[in-house]
Amino acid sequence: MTRHAGVPEALSHEERLDRLGRVAVEVGLGLKPGQELVITASLDALPLVRRITEHAYRAGASLVTTLFSDEEATLMRFRNAADSSFDTASGWLYEGMANAFKGNAARLAIAGENPSLLANEDPEKVSRANRARSRAYMPALSLIAGFDINWTIVSYASPAWARAMFPDDPEDIAVAKLWHAIFAASRVDTPDPVAAWDAHNAELNARTTLLNSRRYAALRFRGPGTDLTVGLADDHEWAGGASVAKNGIVCNANIPTEEVFTTPHKLRVSGHVASTKPLAYQGTLIKDIRVRFEEGRIVEAQAATGLDVLSKVLDTDEGSRRLGEVALVPHSSPISRSGLLFFNTLYDENAASHIALGQSYSKCFINGADLSPEELAARGANSSLIHIDWMIGSGEIDVDGLKADGSAEPVMRQGEWA
16 A cells, blocks of 8 residues: 555554544533543444543543434334324433533534435424424524534444445445445544644634624525525624634534534525435435425425435424524535535535525624523524425525625525635
8 A cells, every 4th residue: 555645654543433532522512620421322432432422532632422213113102102192201311411511511413314314214203302302402403503512423334324325235235335434534544633623623713714704695606406595693693613602612523524604593584495415304305395485484385205204303493493503515525525425414515615594693793602592593593493404405506695785796606615
């Protein structure tokens, strides 16, 4: 094997996994001595949980607590539980998590679930279970969405996820391919992953600084199946890459991340838009989404598959048909260049510009940390039990920035920064 200048000798899988654990703790969380850490993960992710736990304690964590889930147990519920079960959620668990976050515990989620886990289950039960969980989770989620604490999400290459991505390969080959993609997107294979993330964060910061200086009133997306105007919230602020949580700790909420994002005004979105990648949501694959907005609200929705699930999502609450986020990602992002469809929002959203239904982030407002929920709402922030990203960008999409006087200037052309 030829060794290139500046590239480390070939690393073993265990060495790469350890590096990912280090990135999760040092870059994703910015974990500080004395902090507790709460991890959520599936049983498949145990090897990565152990690497993260070791690095967390090395960084000075006072206690690491992991809450594991099991996909087989989840299926057992849908196939055997009483009907009333699907209106029940572990409120006591989420209240405990909220109490931990109020005590300044950090939060880390490991994604990697089977994207089709619940595809064959009753969509009504899936919807009810998701709604019950969302309501119970709100005390903890509000602290996460408000960036009261430092938090991050990383991924683990589970066999089920790998099989979904590479159905024509034997499982071991599929898993190896997925790990290669995860390590590359997470900058684990660079000579110094932490330094690589510092440089990447600097680039994202420069982009957000430029967009904040423009003070656009709206963005207009145009391309095949799309002519959408997204009005931006009053006093909105662009963010991307590393952010300072309200507890003063710098963190990267997503590993990987390629986006810059801000808050739409919940009443000022109009036009129609078509998804450019499938949305994997709670075990259902929703393809070819097409929706129409009037006065900020989705009034028509279509999908080639998963429409029943999408419809139930849209009926979650008043805010679920309105936008809580708009994000710009160049079509040439590393994840897009990989040519892979991940069936995982953490990755697919970083391959394409996207919008999110539901809850807004207070961090995407000028002095947002100091604003009350009522003050945020007055500026156009949306409130909902959900926050679901789906992709609308591609190499065929143009984006214009619209100023308050109605003038327009190019922001992206054919998916790239103008």
